[in-house]
Amino acid sequence: MGKQQSDMIRGTLDMLVLKVLSMDPMHGWGICERIKLISDDELQVNQGSLYPALHKLTQEGWIRSYWGLTENNRKARFYRLTRAGQKQLAVEAAHWSRLASAVTRVMATS
Amino acid sequence: MGKQQSDMIRGTLDMLVLKVLSMDPMHGWGICERIKLISDDELQVNQGSLYPALHKLTQEGWIRSYWGLTENNRKARFYRLTRAGQKQLAVEAAHWSRLASAVTRVMATS
């Protein structure tokens, strides 16, 4: 019985959501699917994590929502990136890049 | 005034500590310095995070401690990796590798 590990790296959820929305406006359910797809099933976003995150991002002014219809003809709340969100994405991406490569560098030390 | 970001990726502290200890037994203070050094100052481990982490790792049986003297002739608690700790390091390294590259892959999508 090994220790169970999650399918997310803590601190990356906001960034991943911003990134996905920077490609296309999308609704919550779609964001989960998209992240799962692009990551080849490695990254799994829980609904219980996603919606609170979306509300927080909205509060911060990084995304904005509107009601629309999905491909399946259902009502869903769509989100799109704001200007501030684009900047935030750039900041978070740079931060991730720096720290992730630092971690990888430490892990590669012999 | 942008959002302040930390100098650690959450969830990587245990792994980094195990990794550093896999190279040489070391005391807490030294572990912080070593991580900072190898990461070119990108990763900063707080004392307030490190010691609780060391105690947790000890509880789990992944490291073991003993009292010794440092280069500066001070008493310090040294830690060394156990067999179980070596295995755990391998598990966590593989997990990190998988997830970090998945995140990077998502971030690289156009």
Next chain:
DNA sequence: TTTCTACATCTAGAAAAACTAGAGGTATAC
């Protein structure tokens, strides 16, 4: 018509991990 499945949103409360902000103590240099 009912019932099932996949789609879609949301929340309360708990858990995990790290941070803040200290306290306490020692060897050595000045």
Next chain:
DNA sequence: GTATACCTCTAGTTTTTCTAGATGTAGAAA
């Protein structure tokens, strides 16, 4: 003697995610 760098430790808080649900709709299947 006192300042500084070294060294350990902890209580309480914050941040972030997870668990474990509730609620509801469209369309397919029975």
